[in-house]
Amino acid sequence: MLAFVIRRLLQAMIVMLTVAFIAFMLFQFVGDPVTNLMGQDATADQRARLRAELGLDQPFVLQFAHFIGNALQGEFGISLRQGRKVSALIAERFPATLELAAVAAVIGLALGVPLGVYAALRRGKFMSQLVMTGSLLGVSLPNFLIGILLILVFSVLLKWLPSFGRGDVVAIGALNFGLLTWDGIKHLLLPAFTLALFPMALVLRLVRSEMLEVLRTDYIKFARARGLPDRSVYFGHALKNTLVPVITIAGLQLGGIIAFAIITETVFQWPGMGLLFIQAVQFADIPVMAAYLCLIALIFVVINLAVDLLYFAVDPRLRIERSGGH
Amino acid sequence: MASTPSAPLAPTASALARFLDGDVWHSFKQSPTAMVAAVIALVCVVAAVFAPWLAPHNPQDLASLQLMDARLPPAWVADGQARYPLGTDDQGRDILSALMYGARISLLVGLASVALSMVLGVGLGLLAGFVGGRIDSFIMRVCDVMLSFPAILVALLIDGVGRAMFPNAHEALAFTVLILAISLTGWVQYARTVRGSTLVERQKEYVQAARVIGVSPLRIMRRHVLPNVLGPVLVLATIQIASAIITEATLSFLGVGVPPTSPSLGTLIRVGQDFLFSGEWWITIFPGLVLVMIALSVNLLGDWLRDALNPRLR
Numbered sequence: 001m002l003a004f005v006i007r008r009l010l011q012a013m014i015v016m017l018t019v020a021f022i023a024f025m026l027f028q029f030v031g032d033p034v035t036n037l038m039g040q041d042a043t044a045d046q047r048a049r050l051r052a053e054l055g056l057d058q059p060f061v062l063q064f065a066h067f068i069g070n071a072l073q074g075e076f077g078i079s080l081r082q083g084r085k086v087s088a089l090i091a092e093r094f095p096a097t098l099e100l101a102a103v104a105a106v107i108g109l110a111l112g113v114p115l116g117v118y119a120a121l122r123r124g125k126f127m128s129q130l131v132m133t134g135s136l137l138g139v140s141l142p143n144f145l146i147g148i149l150l151i152l153v154f155s156v157l158l159k160w161l162p163s164f165g166r167g168d169v170v171a172i173g174a175l176n177f178g179l180l181t182w183d184g185i186k187h188l189l190l191p192a193f194t195l196a197l198f199p200m201a202l203v204l205r206l207v208r209s210e211m212l213e214v215l216r217t218d219y220i221k222f223a224r225a226r227g228l229p230d231r232s233v234y235f236g237h238a239l240k241n242t243l244v245p246v247i248t249i250a251g252l253q254l255g256g257i258i259a260f261a262i263i264t265e266t267v268f269q270w271p272g273m274g275l276l277f278i279q280a281v282q283f284a285d286i287p288v289m290a291a292y293l294c295l296i297a298l299i300f301v302v303i304n305l306a307v308d309l310l311y312f313a314v315d316p317r318l319r320i321e322r323s324g325g326h
Numbered sequence: 327m328a329s330t331p332s333a334p335l336a337p338t339a340s341a342l343a344r345f346l347d348g349d350v351w352h353s354f355k356q357s358p359t360a361m362v363a364a365v366i367a368l369v370c371v372v373a374a375v376f377a378p379w380l381a382p383h384n385p386q387d388l389a390s391l392q393l394m395d396a397r398l399p400p401a402w403v404a405d406g407q408a409r410y411p412l413g414t415d416d417q418g419r420d421i422l423s424a425l426m427y428g429a430r431i432s433l434l435v436g437l438a439s440v441a442l443s444m445v446l447g448v449g450l451g452l453l454a455g456f457v458g459g460r461i462d463s464f465i466m467r468v469c470d471v472m473l474s475f476p477a478i479l480v481a482l483l484i485d486g487v488g489r490a491m492f493p494n495a496h497e498a499l500a501f502t503v504l505i506l507a508i509s510l511t512g513w514v515q516y517a518r519t520v521r522g523s524t525l526v527e528r529q530k531e532y533v534q535a536a537r538v539i540g541v542s543p544l545r546i547m548r549r550h551v552l553p554n555v556l557g558p559v560l561v562l563a564t565i566q567i568a569s570a571i572i573t574e575a576t577l578s579f580l581g582v583g584v585p586p587t588s589p590s591l592g593t594l595i596r597v598g599q600d601f602l603f604s605g606e607w608w609i610t611i612f613p614g615l616v617l618v619m620i621a622l623s624v625n626l627l628g629d630w631l632r633d634a635l636n637p638r639l640r
Contacts, residue, residue, distance in 0.1 A: 015471055026487060140622060142572050144579050145614045148599055152611070156602055259479040266580050267599070281486035281582050289486055296479065304474060 008308055012301045019297040023290035024067045076291035081283045086291045089276060095176055096166060097272035100264070101257045103179075103188055104195035108257075109250060112200040116207025117239060120215065131204070138201030143260050147194040147267035154190060162187050164269040191268040195261060199253040206249055210242035244315050251307035255300045353634040363626035370620050374429035381423035382409070391418045397601075400608050413608040416601065421608060424594060425616055431590040432617070435505055436571035443509035443570075444563055447516025452547050452555070454517065455524025466521070469514045481511045481573055485582050500585045508573050512566055519562055523555040557635055564628035568621040575617050591617045 058066070070076070076086040115135075119128040138146075155163035167187035169176040178184025214220065215238055223233045262274030269275070273292060280288035345351055354360055373380060384390060395418040401411045412421040454465040472480055488503035527533060528551070536546050577583035578592030586593065591613045598610025 015474075018471065026490065140625065141618060142576060142621075144576060144595070145618065148595065148602065148610060148614065151599075152602055152607055156605070156607070256476050259476040262482065263478070263576060263580065277482075278580050278582065281482065281489060281580075284486075284490040286490055289483075289490070293483060297475075300475060 005309070008305055012305055015301055016294075016297060020068055020071060020294060021064070023071075023293050024064055026286050026290050026293075027067070071294055076294075077287040079280075079285055079288050081279070081285045081288075086287045089288065090273065090291060090295065092176075093271060093273045093276050096178070096270060097258070097261055097265070097274060099177065099179055099188065100191055100195060100270060100272060101254075101261055103192040104257050104261075105199070105250075105254055107192060107196035108199035108203060108253070111196075112203030113207055113239075113246070115200075116204040117211055117234065119204065119208045120211035121234065123212065132208075135201035135204045138197045139205070143194065143198060143263045144267050146197055147191070147264055150190050150194055151267070161190050163190060166271060191264050191270050194267070195257055195264045198260065199250070199257060202253060203246060203250060206246055207239075207242055210245060211238055214238045214241050244311065247310055247314060248307060251303055251310070255303045258296065258299055350631075350634050354630070357630055359626055360630035363623040363630070366619055366623040367627060370429060370616065370623070371433065373426050374433050377423070377426035377430050381420075381426045382411075383420040383423040385419045385424040385427055393418055397606055399606075412612050413606075415598070415609050416606075421612055424589070425591070425613060428589055428591045428594050428613060429616060429620065431584060431588055432571050432574055432592070432620070435501070435508070435574045435584065435590065436567055439505045439508035439512065439570045439574070440563055440566050442505060443512035443566070444516055444559065446509060447513035448520050448552070448555075448559060450513065451517035451520025452524055452551060455521040456528060456543065456547050456551065462521070465517060469518055472511070472514050477511045477569070478573060478576060481507045481577065482580075482582070484510050485577060489582065497585045497587060504574065504577065504583055507577070508570050511573070512570060515562055515566065516559060519558050520555050523558065524551055527551050527554050561628060561632040561635060564631055565625060568624040568628065571617070571624075572621050 074087045074090075078084065079086050079089055082089065115131055119131045122128040151163045154161045165187060166176075166178045167183040168181040169178045169184055170180040171177075178188060220233060220238055223237050228237075261270075261272060262278055264270065265272045265274035266278055273295075276288060277292045279285070280292065354364075378384070395407075395410065395414050396416055398407055398410050398414045399405055400413045400421075401408050403413075410420045410422070412425070414420055415424065450465050454462040485503060485507035488507060492499055492503070533546060533550060536550055541550075574583060574590060575592030575595070578590050579596045581596060583592055584590045589597070594613035595610050595617070598606075598613065601607075601609045
């Protein structure tokens with residue numbers, strides 16, 4: 001198992017280095033920072049001095065090492081559009097996205113798993129058909145359309161929920177959290193549900209098909225024959241054995257939630273990292289783009305690694321096979 | 327399948343007759359879902375392609391716009407006018423015409439990026455499967471890394487880099503960047519599929535026979551292996567058209583897609599969202615509906631094609 005972990009860690013490092021290299025190349029090839037900082041009328045002498053100050057006259061490899069060193073400390077320079085440090089901008093926006101993604105993930109799992117079990121147990125009944133049709137819509141409708149439909153129904157027609165911004169937030173240290181106020185929760189509901197719909201539908205369909213598969217096996221028949229109550233058969237025996245594929249998909253969807261937050265945040269004008277990134281793309285704000293690129297890659301690499309490690313915790317067969325092999 | 331190696335030699339009429347007699351057409355006639363999906367897709371495509379002739383108004387002709395007609399609801403709602411069946415937007419543009427022109431751009435970008443990613447993916451997949459070794463493992467590692475990120479994120483990043491490199495891009499360049507962004511994301515699927523089937527085909531006698539008589543590897547790949555791995559690619563391409571159209575709509579909705587001078591369905595939805603609160607729901611809901619209709623019908627067609635081409639299901 002240790003060899004497996006080390007191999008995965010090495011792979012993760014290679015991915016991170018590649019992404020860092022792409023981010024570094026952005027700075028190299030897109031626009032000249034000296035021209036950006038000094039304008040067109042600076043003399044050749046001034047330019048050369050600034051170039052030396054910024055370390056731009058050093059060899060390529062040294063510059064890359066310097067970039068990595070800065071990136072490890074979270075320094076990506078100054079946003080070209082907002083004139084502030086990128087690290088400060090990200091720190092300001094990060095809690096909003098984290099809140100949104102976490103609530104969406106909880107909604108997705110908390111509704112997806114039970115609905116999937118329900119659809120499997122009551123197969124062919126009207127309600128479970130309804131759930132399955134709904135989940136088909138959830139998988140195939142584009143995310144931003146769902147958001148717009150929810151705004152139309154709940155904000156414009158029913159006027160129940162607000163449709164943009166975060167509402168009141170409470171500051172804890174340097175970070176702002178909206179989950180602690182009633183107004184913040186009301187603002188969070190629509191975007192979180194929009195974001196949760198796709199992973200929820202996916203988890204639901206997966207749990208249903210896995211449950212149907214497991215319910216046919218012999219050990220379920222045996223458990224029934226032993227006279228165990230239905231609840232213990234369904235949840236103690238059947239559901240437990242559907243968990244391996246569910247964990248994979250749920251884990252990978254967590255990354256998907258953070259990526260799709262870009263779209264949801266645009267629909268609901270949610271002041272998170274995704275909105276920051278979209279504005280950076282629109283205005284070619286390289287430092288912000290590079291920082292977001294590295295951060296999102298880090299999040300994905302960590303999630304993928306965590307999912308791989310979770311297998312060992314969930315599936316005892318893997319522990320035996322792997323430890324025997326290495 | 328109609329595309330056996332001798333098909334190009336046969337006269338067109340007999341190829342059509344053979345298609346009408348074949349399995350694929352038969353299974354099409356058996357599937358009501360496929361027929362409904364095909365009709366919807368066909369109506370959308372015809373309306374989009376012939377928009378300049380079919381559309382009641384020309385949304386790009388500024389001279390014909392009348393501010394008097396702005397924000398009219400659809401014809402069946404009170405205050406609606408029969409001249410504008412689906413209503414008008416804030417500048418008096420006919421929504422129906424804007425939809426037809428918008429679908430034209432969406433389909434154009436979607437088809438172009440699917441074609442490009444197919445050529446790229448099939449080429450790299452053939453190369454990886456046929457040559458093997460370092461080239462194979464390099465291409466497959468790149469695929470792994472790209473697949474571990476959601477497609478929309480990769481497309482956004484490529485699009486962002488493209489925009490940063492050409493900040494003052496004119497219209498044609500903006501389209502190129504967009505199409506490149508979508509196809510550089512989509513090729514991975516083709517490459518993996520084609521590599522898999524190439525690995526199987528490579529072992530077969532006809533490839534070894536071609537090698538023995540001294541046919542060059544490039545020619546073996548193109549003339550012998552390629553026709554035999556195209557079946558799954560066809561199915562994949564159909565489904566990818568839907569996802570390319572949705573990716574384009576998403577990017578345009580985010581404001582980093584097509585240039586605003588030539589609005590696609592995604593741009594129309596983006597613009598219309600601002601009018602949701604003043605009650606003009608039709609400006610954004612109709613483009614959304616058309617987008618879903620196109621994507622859903624193409625997806626259903628793809629599902630049907632996959633089953634029809636799968637010999638195990640017959």
